[in-house]
Amino acid sequence: FLVSVCVVWLLCVSVMLCSVCTAPVCTNAQVGCHAVSLNNLFDRIIQHSAKMHRVSNDLHQQFELHVLPSRNQVGRGGHICHTSTIMTPNGKENAQRMAREGLTQVILQLLMAWTDPLMNLHHSSTNVSVDMSSMVGELRRGVQRLAEKMHTLGLLTDPDSSVVSPEALMTSHPVPWRLMNLYDILYCFRRDSNKVHNYLRILKCRIVPEHGC
């Protein structure tokens, strides 16, 4: 009895911790599968991205506070992020003008681009103890599920901008991420997580606007 209780508790904890779990996306034909609504999926993804951004923001602040106290105002510029080549909308109009598919693609591209650098960061640097790459990976998988669900629901109509293989987008980077120092990585990741979070919110309010928009 105790063992079963422990197992159940662990399952619950794991479900809670990962908002986007590796649960199969159910179609109508599948039986015994608890289908997640689109709204529910959006909520989970947005929660996850908020958490990711919070973590990255805290990391960056800690870094600026303790590692670079003398460089408060000077030296901030000059950050070159390896994701700068990804065309991301830089304003509200641009973001709203962008189609759902484009937004989804941009999100995926961003998430794809950060998996490796963060993994490398976690393994190499002792200052960063949080493994953000796993978070990014889970979020990416969640967004992929979301895209698939939207595609099945007919929300993603543009066939050209369907789910593109992520690997195709990672061909060329102006700046290989290996050349980026820790400060740059933290700075750039903080920004990109904010972008992802914002794009997801825009996407949600565009597709399922009835809750919290």
Added chain:
Amino acid sequence: MDRIIATAEALWRMMRRIAEILLLLHWFNLLSVEGTRYSLPGKPTLTRCRSPEKETFTCWWEPSFDGGLSTTYALYYCKENSDTVHECPDYHTAGVNSCFFNKNNTSIWVNYNITVVATNALGSTFSDPVEIDVVYIVMPHPPENVGVTVLEDKGWPFLRLSWEPPHKVDTRSGWITLIYELRVKLEEETEWEMHLAGQQKMFNIFSLRSGGTYLVQVRCKPDHGFWSEWSSTTSIKVPDYFQRERSVWVMIMVSSAFIFLIITWLIHINSHSLKHYILPPVPGPKIKGFDKQFMKDGKSEGFFCDLVSIHFPATTTPNDEDLLVEYLEVCVPEEQELKMEDKGEDGCPKSESSTSDCDSGRGSCDSQTLLIDKCFKRVAPGLDIECSQTGTGANEIQDSPDVSSGRVKTWPSVYSPLSQHPVDLMHSLDKSKQHCLSDTLFPSDSSCPYHSHPDHSTNDNPDSTYWKFCFNNKQRLLLRPQMETQWQPHAYSEVNISATVRSSDYVEAHNISDENTVVLHSVSSSHDDREGTGYKYQGEDYSHVQRVGSDNVLMLQRGLMKEPVDTGFCKNQQANRAAGTSDTSPITRNQKPTVCNETTLSVNGPAANGYVDTATMFIKPTQD
């Protein structure tokens, strides 16, 4: 002439020098003045940059001293990763010393490097550059349309607050997500009560003070940004309500119910004592051996059997409780005893007990017996009369009867002392023959339920009571009829009763004089006393009641063991004696040799002059 010209030239040179010197001095003077008034402008500083909706932003700077000259300020910025320097597009929209960036010039997620330059005639001064990203400098306007209403929840009021995001912030498209916070306080208080409302635009506040005025303010903040200013204060007054009074009433009722329950429980616990206090128990007839149920069953024989039986010698030692409890001991008449002898264990086995003490207050089940007792007691105060066994009965008595001087044991208000005797005398069944004199020996009195001589009927109480009167064998009780009329409690003083106390002696009715006087003669084991009596006791000391006449008169037998004097006293019962009565009723008849016919005597039996042995009461009238 030459000299004049030379002097003039010298003067001219001197004057020029002086002028130059003066000029130089003036110049120096000027220069020094310029150092205090005119200088490069001070270094301006960018105080803050804010964006109200993440679409535009404004930067403000703080100028320093201007150096005495007019100074102009210019803001230059360059975007991230671009060397192109741009100047502020709008210096006026946002006020003085500000720069407003409109939507076209605002890029989100782009670093801006902003610098302010102060320029005057002497030069320019650059401020420190500031790098900003618009995403992180968002500070919205305060929420708008803050509305407060008072609603009721089951009679209790509460405040409902509602508001709207600032109109410039675009939350509908998801561009910005705001969280709200509000604060409330009473008008007279100083400290605010903060509440975080999250993303909702509505909030309830409970636990209000009736009749108070509340002030409410709301503010908002984006995910990562700055809190807005507090909205303008909204005040609302909570109306008075009666809930407080009702709660007080509820509390009063609850407490009173609680007290009532406690009192009820206390009463229930003490119900018995309360009952005794309020309604003192009426002493009922308590005759030892008196079985009510038996009575109900209608078996009188068995009933009396029980009465007479075991309980006769009260086994319980007299104590205070016995004194209080009116237990009447029914004593067995001598007939019964005789019968007992004859029959032994036959009949009423309990009759053995009857042979015990004659002192026992064996009266009828009648409280009047008590009265008699009292009368007797008072009559013979200081008298110590005890029933003593005749003859050698004393030897049989295991415990000599309590011989207390001057105590009439026979007639205490309670029978307990008497009970002592029965106990002791119980064992002397065979020998102790107790004579029980009917109360007819005594003058009757209304208060004393004893019966006088059969001729003395009159005003005796109808209740026939068996009365046992034991005297010292030496004594002789002579009752006079006068006692009847003069019956008083102390009338017994006429009775000569010595104080000698011995084993209970029995007085036997010697004879009945013409004067309706019953002469009692003490009966003792020794027959010596009976010289004058003419009675011959042969081991049996009874005053034999031969019979009870039709008038409920007790006829005593003159002669014992002898042929009954045919004086109407007693029929010849010798036959019965000898034969041992074959009567059915064990109590009936004169089983004992010296017992004459007995007559039944009901408890409420003969009035007045009917001395009746209680034991005989239930005896059927025998043939006379």
